[in-house]
Amino acid sequence: MQFVIKRVLAAIPVVFLTSVIIFSLMRLLPGDPITVMAGQSQSDASPELLQQLRHQYGFDRPVYVQYGLWVQRALSGDLGYSVYNRLPVWDVLRPRILPTAQIGLTAWILAILVSLPLGAYTAVRMNSWVDWLGTALALIGAAMPYFLTGGLFIYFVAMRGGMLPASGFVSPFVDFWQSVRTTILPALTLTFALIAVLTRQARSSFAETMQLAYIRTARAKGLGEGAVVFRHAAQNAILPVVTILGLQLGSLFSGAVVTETVFAVPGVGRLLVDAILSRDYAVVQAVVLFITLSVVLANLLVDIAYGLLDPRIKQS
Amino acid sequence: MINRRTFLHSATASTLAGFAASPAWAQTAAPAKVTRGGTLTAAIFADPITFDPHLTGNLQGRGAVMAIHDTLFGIDEQGRLAPRLAESWEWSDGGKTMTVKLRQGVKFQDGTAFDAAAVKYNIDRIRDPKTGSLRAGEIRALDKLEVVDASTIRFLLKYPFAAFPFPLTDVAGAIGSPTAFERWGKEYGLHPVGTGPFKLAEYLKDTRTVLERNPTYWREGRPYLDKVILRPIPTDSTRLAELRAGGVQFAEALPLQDIVRLRQAKNLVVSERVGFRWEYFGFNAHAEFPGHSKAFRQAFQWGIDREALHKVAYFGTGSIGFSGILPGSPFFDADYHPFKRDVEKAKRLIGESGLSGPISITGPLQPDPVKQRAAQIFQANAAEIGVQVKIEQVDSAGYRSLLQSGKMPMDLQGWWGYRPDPDQYLAILLHSSGSYARYHGYNDPEMDKLMLAQRSAGSEAERKAIFGKITALMNEDAVYVPWHYSSDFKGLSPKVKGFYHAASGIVAFENMYLEG
Numbered sequence: 001m002q003f004v005i006k007r008v009l010a011a012i013p014v015v016f017l018t019s020v021i022i023f024s025l026m027r028l029l030p031g032d033p034i035t036v037m038a039g040q041s042q043s044d045a046s047p048e049l050l051q052q053l054r055h056q057y058g059f060d061r062p063v064y065v066q067y068g069l070w071v072q073r074a075l076s077g078d079l080g081y082s083v084y085n086r087l088p089v090w091d092v093l094r095p096r097i098l099p100t101a102q103i104g105l106t107a108w109i110l111a112i113l114v115s116l117p118l119g120a121y122t123a124v125r126m127n128s129w130v131d132w133l134g135t136a137l138a139l140i141g142a143a144m145p146y147f148l149t150g151g152l153f154i155y156f157v158a159m160r161g162g163m164l165p166a167s168g169f170v171s172p173f174v175d176f177w178q179s180v181r182t183t184i185l186p187a188l189t190l191t192f193a194l195i196a197v198l199t200r201q202a203r204s205s206f207a208e209t210m211q212l213a214y215i216r217t218a219r220a221k222g223l224g225e226g227a228v229v230f231r232h233a234a235q236n237a238i239l240p241v242v243t244i245l246g247l248q249l250g251s252l253f254s255g256a257v258v259t260e261t262v263f264a265v266p267g268v269g270r271l272l273v274d275a276i277l278s279r280d281y282a283v284v285q286a287v288v289l290f291i292t293l294s295v296v297l298a299n300l301l302v303d304i305a306y307g308l309l310d311p312r313i314k315q316s
Numbered sequence: 317m318i319n320r321r322t323f324l325h326s327a328t329a330s331t332l333a334g335f336a337a338s339p340a341w342a343q344t345a346a347p348a349k350v351t352r353g354g355t356l357t358a359a360i361f362a363d364p365i366t367f368d369p370h371l372t373g374n375l376q377g378r379g380a381v382m383a384i385h386d387t388l389f390g391i392d393e394q395g396r397l398a399p400r401l402a403e404s405w406e407w408s409d410g411g412k413t414m415t416v417k418l419r420q421g422v423k424f425q426d427g428t429a430f431d432a433a434a435v436k437y438n439i440d441r442i443r444d445p446k447t448g449s450l451r452a453g454e455i456r457a458l459d460k461l462e463v464v465d466a467s468t469i470r471f472l473l474k475y476p477f478a479a480f481p482f483p484l485t486d487v488a489g490a491i492g493s494p495t496a497f498e499r500w501g502k503e504y505g506l507h508p509v510g511t512g513p514f515k516l517a518e519y520l521k522d523t524r525t526v527l528e529r530n531p532t533y534w535r536e537g538r539p540y541l542d543k544v545i546l547r548p549i550p551t552d553s554t555r556l557a558e559l560r561a562g563g564v565q566f567a568e569a570l571p572l573q574d575i576v577r578l579r580q581a582k583n584l585v586v587s588e589r590v591g592f593r594w595e596y597f598g599f600n601a602h603a604e605f606p607g608h609s610k611a612f613r614q615a616f617q618w619g620i621d622r623e624a625l626h627k628v629a630y631f632g633t634g635s636i637g638f639s640g641i642l643p644g645s646p647f648f649d650a651d652y653h654p655f656k657r658d659v660e661k662a663k664r665l666i667g668e669s670g671l672s673g674p675i676s677i678t679g680p681l682q683p684d685p686v687k688q689r690a691a692q693i694f695q696a697n698a699a700e701i702g703v704q705v706k707i708e709q710v711d712s713a714g715y716r717s718l719l720q721s722g723k724m725p726m727d728l729q730g731w732w733g734y735r736p737d738p739d740q741y742l743a744i745l746l747h748s749s750g751s752y753a754r755y756h757g758y759n760d761p762e763m764d765k766l767m768l769a770q771r772s773a774g775s776e777a778e779r780k781a782i783f784g785k786i787t788a789l790m791n792e793d794a795v796y797v798p799w800h801y802s803s804d805f806k807g808l809s810p811k812v813k814g815f816y817h818a819a820s821g822i823v824a825f826e827n828m829y830l831e832g
Contacts, residue, residue, distance in 0.1 A: 031713030
């Protein structure tokens with residue numbers, strides 16, 4: 001318990017620093033939401049009107065004052081107002097969480113289900129054709145950008161094959177099967193790159209474990225290869241993979257930025273892109289806060305899982 | 317020069333889609349056989365964001381607002397002002413007063429009556445600084461609004477202004493229910509109530525906007541469709557894939573590089589509308605930039621290769637352009653092609669520019685593939701006449717803020733979208749009080765005189781003659797070097813009928829139906 005509290009306290013400076021960095025970086029970008037809105041409507045807005053709008057939303061105040069106000073409000077649970085969407089930020093962000101979480105978690109679980117057995121198998125059968133194929137796939141998966149993988153899926157599966165919808169998202173509470181259908185392609189796109197990383201990690205970690213003395217002992221006892229790998233080796237070999245799983249959550253979010261745009265999924269990633277382009281400061285700030293908290297939380301869970309998997313960690 | 321084939325093509329597309337020789341929106345004579353009912357799903361490029369007519373900005377928002385609200389005026393197929401919620405109008409007092417007769421018996425979707433007081437309420441809301449409406453500038457000429465009786469309203473202008481009613485064909489003239497404005501206040505944008513053919517049934521940001529048939533719509537029998545679903549899909553290729561896979565029956569903003577291929581496709585109708593927007597290279601005429609030299613600017617009129625820009629940047633779609641007046645406008649002059657590429661002449665002008673040493677100029681550029689290709693050609697053309705062009709990559713907000721600062725040495729991606737009257741943007745670009753004129757340091761008293769003359773001119777022919785002079789002077793001053801008229805592309809399933817491709821790019825769903 002003490003460990004959990006310590007970890008939570010350690011997360012506070014991370015969240016704070018991230019918010020300061022994002023806040024200042026956003027203000028360093030040229031333009032503000034008013035510039036964007038005036039530009040988009042191509043109307044002859046007078047300088048007075050633009051000034052009045054800037055004043056109304058407080059963009060004419062010094063940046064540190066704006067930041068102070070933001071922190072004050074955020075601590076009381078108010079994430080501010082989205083100038084571009086003309087809605088409170090929470091109303092903009094809230095409906096975005098489900099699609100991103102559903103697609104991201106599906107991709108994550110798929111990656112575990114594929115890469116652990118594949119990693120273990122290729123570690124045992126090194127240099128077999130499965131190993132070669134696995135390596136090749138991992139390289140392709142790591143090298144293919146999301147928009148290419150996504151584009152290929154859309155072209156072959158959705159357009160040519162007509163098997164799944166090419167875009168959009170349906171909530172499972174509205175239509176469960178349609179929700180599954182809209183989740184598959186974006187989740188596969190995300191998982192492809194994740195599998196590449198995880199399989200390579202699992203392979204080397206299993207390979208290392210298989211050299212250890214206790215595995216030889218297990219084999220000497222006359223255990224079958226399956227039992228040796230899955231009952232004995234897995235427990236050790238899985239540890240580094242779990243670490244990577246936690247770290248990869250961040251990359252799931254960065255992947256979501258691309259896949260959600262390609263598949264027109266109304267998620268957090270697409271919201272972030274639109275918010276940055278429209279300089280919707282409060283939304284960018286809230287989305288980054290959300291992502292930071294998610295990653296911190298995921299890594300906390302990883303650390304707890306670590307403790308459960310490896311009793312030695314608890315003592316240190 | 318209008319490419320004959322593109323013109324023919326757009327005509328064919330409109331014929332296919334049920335062209336009728338009446339105002340674009342009206343088509344009073346309904347097509348012989350119309351299938352009623354059904355749902356049309358359309359892939360749009362961006363989310364509408366708000367349905368508040370006075371706060372909306374992007375094309376998608378304006379389109380949805382107009383489907384829900386209806387506007388005071390419309391535009392006919394000849395590009396002229398047409399009745400809509402306004403039945404007729406009359407000018408008096410030397411072009412300073414416009415008296416408008418409103419359609420009677422029209423009701424808002426909440427059952428309240430549409431009348432002159434409602435019109436006044438809406439226009440006053442735009443003018444109220446508290447609203448923060450970006451449309452306020454469009455009706456700047458308005459001095460006073462008088463409700464004469466329930467169905468008559470009088471616009472009293474500060475100065476004679478022939479183009480005044482044109483912004484009222486767009487969202488500035490969209491009329492919402494005053495009762496709903498009072499009830500919802502700032503949240504009206506999510507609870508719009510107009511007199512239009514469709515009601516807002518559901519809105520999920522970035523997912524879909526569902527418009528439902530308004531059974532009390534004042535145009536008998538319209539709309540034909542029960543429902544229109546607008547799905548924002550930001551990626552070009554995905555929008556196209558959805559159209560081809562049948563997930564949607566209509567898609568806007570088709571990617572240019574695919575147009576030629578798509579025209580061959582069997583299960584798809586490509587509609588092109590020339591005169592959707594025009595493109596120019598702009599120069600900053602403030603003293604600290606090379607653009608302060610007129611000869612330097614003029615050199616580009618002769619130095620740029622419009623043919624290559626048309627073929628490479630736009631894949632031969634749209635047409636080469638020499639003015640800011642769009643083809644399709646009653647003021648467009650099809651015989652005006654003043655420039656032919658002449659590198660020697662351009663070099664001579666650079667020599668006369670008074671600029672010494674190696675001349676170099678920087679322009680910001682967004683990551684839009686069309687404008688990237690255009691900028692590269694411009695860069696090569698400029699190098700040939702001894703000018704080095706540096707391209708600086710920025711995003712849209714960065715470009716806008718640089719433009720608005722008045723410190724942008726040159727504009728590599730200048731463009732203006734269609735407006736029914738050229739005054740609506742030419743005044744902004746060319747009159748010394750216009751914002752773009754200020755950003756570019758453009759101030760020509762002769763131009764100011766012409767702009768005012770055109771506003772008070774009595775007839776369309778007179779205005780056309782003055783717009784000719786304005787164009788000639790704009791090209792002589794060369795702060796804006798026009799080079800292209802670009803098209804709007806929409807893709808339709810062959811089942812979709814009744815589509816008229818308006819130059820505004822805004823779709824009148826009320827006339828559309830699904831066959832079979």
